[in-house]
Amino acid sequence: MNLNKIYNEDCRDTLKRMPDNCVDCVISDIPYKIIAGGVRIIYQNDECTGVLNKRDWSKTDPKGCLSRGKIVVSDGSNIGNKWLKKNSLDVPSAVKNGKMFEHNDIKFKEWLPDVFRVLKEGTHCYLMVNGRNLKDLQTEAEKVGFIFQNLLVWDKKNKTPNKYYMQQLEFILMLSKRPARNINNMGSGNLLPSQNIIGNKLHPTEKPVNLIKHLIINSSNKNDIILDMFMGCGTTAIACLEENRSFIGSEISEEYFEIAEKRIKNHISQTKLFQ
Numbered sequence: 243m244n245l246n247k248i249y250n251e252d253c254r255d256t257l258k259r260m261p262d263n264c265v266d267c268v269i270s271d272i273p274y275k276i277i278a279g280g281v282r283i284i285y286q287n288d289e290c291t292g293v294l295n296k297r298d299w300s301k302t303d304p305k306g307c308l309s310r311g312k313i314v315v316s317d318g319s320n321i322g323n324k325w326l327k328k329n330s331l332d333v334p335s336a337v338k339n340g341k342m343f344e345h346n347d348i349k350f351k352e353w354l355p356d357v358f359r360v361l362k363e364g365t366h367c368y369l370m371v372n373g374r375n376l377k378d379l380q381t382e383a384e385k386v387g388f389i390f391q392n393l394l395v396w397d398k399k400n401k402t403p404n405k406y407y408m409q410q411l412e413f414i415l416m417l418s419k420r421p422a423r424n425i426n427n428m429g430s431g432n433l434l435p436s437q438n439i440i441g442n443k444l445h446p447t448e449k450p451v452n453l454i455k456h457l458i459i460n461s462s463n464k465n466d467i468i469l470d471m472f473m474g475c476g477t478t479a480i481a482c483l484e485e486n487r488s489f490i491g492s493e494i495s496e497e498y499f500e501i502a503e504k505r506i507k508n509h510i511s512q513t514k515l516f517q
């Protein structure tokens with residue numbers, strides 16, 4: 243097993259090659275369907291502003307913004323052009339089917355058993371998830387043997403529109419593989435404030451490095467091995483490098499894999515420069 247490496251492949255393949263009990267901690271921002279159906283379009287300054295929500299898109303899209311693949315969300319990121327299923331001329335049905343992103347088809351039960359298997363005993367597993375998918379994720383995780391440990395809340399320090407209360411947090415399900423072990427800093431609270439990245443993101447769901455570092459510090463020690471099955475633009479890898487942990491993981495998208503590789507190389511050369 244090569245350490246400090248992201249494999250550009252389906253995580254199911256990476257996990258299959260990994261031996262039992264070889265990882266000290268799992269931290270992963272996992273894929274899931276992000277909407278149940280439809281998108282509501284509102285208009286601001288002649289631009290379409292999308293709020294995820296059930297509606298007949300054709301009635302709410304008089305300016306044809308959806309069919310042009312342009313949805314602008316309130317934090318200013320243009321998810322329509324960059325991140326919707328690439329080259330899809332059928333944006334409305336992609337939206338209706340919950341396929342805002344290209345790779346979010348994998349089911350929890352397709353990777354959870356192997357994640358449990360590769361973790362050492364007495365370790366922690368952190369999975370980022372939204373409220374809608376939390377129950378299913380916890381159920382599937384407990385089926386494979388994980389113990390529910392806590393529900394952490396990431397306070398994003400920004401808000402996105404939602405007609406059932408503005409969205410300003412994300413959940414992090416904390417699980418453990420028995421025997422239970424304390425976190426390193428037992429004074430830590432389960433509300434984790436960390437400024438969300440706004441504007442030019444490397445990945446549509448890029449997480450702050452500091453947020454991941456907080457979890458790493460609490461659930462691993464120097465030189466430990468951290469697994470992230472869904473690396474995106476490599477945030478977990480950067481957090482590991484900054485905290486002297488080893489990482490291993492996968493990212494199925496060639497685009498984000500390349501961004502992650504470049505980010506890691508830049509980080510290593512910057513660090514060498516200042517040594």
Ligand SMILES: C[S@@+](CC[C@H](N)C(=O)[O-])C[C@H]1O[C@@H](n2cnc3c(N)ncnc32)[C@H](O)[C@@H]1O
Nearest residue numbers: 252253271345445448449472474475477493494
């Ligand atoms: C929620 S994002 C993670 C973003 C990450 N937190 C970051 O800061 O960049 C989930 C990632 O999982 C990837 N993915 C989806 N299915 C996958 C699979 N079967 N194997 C590996 N990666 C997958 C997606 O391409 C996406 O980049």
